[in-house]
Amino acid sequence: MKVLLVGEYNRSHKFIKEGLVALGHEALVVGLSDGFKKVDVDLEIKHKYSGWFLKKTRTALFKIFKIDLYSNSVKNQILKLKPKLSGYDIVQFISESSFICQPETEKAIFDLLNSWNGKSFLLSCGTDYPSVQYAMEKKFKYSILTPFFENRLAESNFSLGLKYITPAFKALHDHIYNQIDGVISSDLDYYIPLKDHPKHLGMIPHAINTDQIPFSELKIKDKIVIFHGINRNNYYKKGNDVFEAALELIKAKHSEKIEIIRVESVPYATYIKAFDAAHILLDQVFSYDQGYNALEAMAKGKVVFSGAEHEWLEYYGVPEDSIVINALPDAEAIAKKLEWLILNPEELLNISKNAREFVRKEHGHVTCAQQYLDKWQGS
Template sequence: MKILLIGEYNRAHKFLKEGLIKLNHEAIVVGLNDGFKKVDVDILIKPYLEKGILKKIRVLFFKLFRYDLHSYFTKRQIIKHKNKLSGYDVIQFINESSFLCQAKTEKEIINLLTQWNKKVFLLSCGTDYPSVKYAFDKKLRYSILTPYFEKRLPKSSFSLGLKYLEPEFIELHKHMYNTIEGVISCDLDYTIPLKDNFKHLGLIPHAINTDKIAFTPLKISDKIVIFHGINRNNYYKKGNDIFEKALEIVKGNYNEKIKIITVENLPYHNYIKAFDEAHIFLDQVFAYDQGYNALEAMAKGKVVFTGAEQEWLDYYNLKKDTVAINALPDEKAIAKKIEWLILNPEKLIEISKQGRAFVEKEHYYIKCAKQYLNKWQTNF
């Protein structure tokens, strides 16, 4: 089969592509390279007008004409690459708005790519209408909108994804769902909002290429090293403020026993190396399942504080604190868990090994690629 993977978040489509190629299929990834993360794609859609005077021109043009020049340049690049983006058996969009364009332009791009290819599928991987609406209606105990409800983030914050609740993006959502054969969710944070959606084809875990990620057994000879990576744009959405408060508590009690590494907005290739010496990896708070950063850290042997809620434990038949640590939106609870690990370093080594084994079992990229192929072929 020939598969065209549209859009990129972290390495979601990159690792899937590698699995598909291992299974002797043809696959390419086209899209933006996920902002400062600089994720490699096969056909890069360049995000023009992002810095300096060009960004100011873009902002001014939008104020005057309510039209985003990014949308214009993105669609133009898609048309330019028509020959490379045509004739595929399957195309899969990573999101309802894969190119961060205005809703009208996203719809036009969907129409073009649909005309040029055969079956169309959607991956629910990142904020979209179903997940944002579910969170906005407060159907979850907590969510990425919790900082908004607590008035720590304005409605205008791009990280919240509230644009998906605007009329034009609701129309885009409807158009996408009228176009696709089905939607696949990549973890429980997106599966739960889709549970009653007739287009939902089920959950396929994030694909992780553990063949390329070396596991390093933890060695604890001196201080416990804690890594905290911050994406400043998602600071409150990811709960980085809560992690920082938790670290202040831990420093007050065990400062002589820990070393804290904090980094901000690193490109992927730098980021993946930055936590090599860490024992504990602080990922995100407002989640029920793990995303790519958490899974890659677990694959490397780090003990990760992330989404590991009861729904996730039930789905994978796990016991808590055996594979990952559930990071509750409570700095005292997080600090207590960190201190438990400081005082019980044998638990770090145990969870580290089990975390790697879990990723190999449930997220192995070739296994996940086979699941995608089954979904796509079943719905032909």
């Protein structure tokens, strides 16, 4: 089978491709390199308007003439790549806005790729209309919109994804859902909003190639090392302010027992290497499940603070605090969990091993790739 994977977010499609190839299929990833993260893709769509002057020019032209140079550039690149992007049995889009273009351009690109290939599917693994609308209706106990509801982020902040519930993006959502053969969710944060949708084919956990991620057994000699990686663009959305408040609390009580490593907005490869020396990784607060950064850290054997809500515990049938620590939007609660681990280092060793085994079992790229094949072929 030939599979075209459109768009990239962290390494979602890269690992699915590697699983498909291991199963004897052909796959190609086309997309942006995911901003500063610099994620590898097979065919990169260049962002030609990221420099200061070109960005200003683009903004001015759009304000005056409603012409978006970036969107036009992306569409033209796709058209020139038609021979390489045609004739696939399956095409799967990473999101409703795979190239971060204007909605009318995303619609045009979707229509082109859809017409050049066989069945089409959507992977819901980032902000989109269903997840943002669900959060806006406050159906989650907390979500990426919680900082917005608490007046800590302006409505204009792009990290909230509020653009996806505007009329133009809602129209794009409707157009895509009318055309696709199905949508697949990648974790509980996207599964829950889509659970009862007629096009939803179910959840396939984020694929991780654990063969490429060596497990390193934790060695605790002196201090417990805590890693906090910050993406400044998503600072409040990820709950970095909550983590920083928790770290201040724990430093006040146990400064002699801990070391804190803090990095900000670094490329993906640098980020992954930076937490090698850590025992604990602080990932994100406002989620029910883990994303790629958390899972790769867990695969390495780190003890991760991320989403692990009751819905996640029930879905996988695992005990609380045995694989990952649920990071509540409460600095004191996080500090208490940190203190528990600092004072009971044997728990770190147990969770570390459990985390690696969980990722290997539930997120293995070959197992996940087979699940994709089953859903694609069954639709």
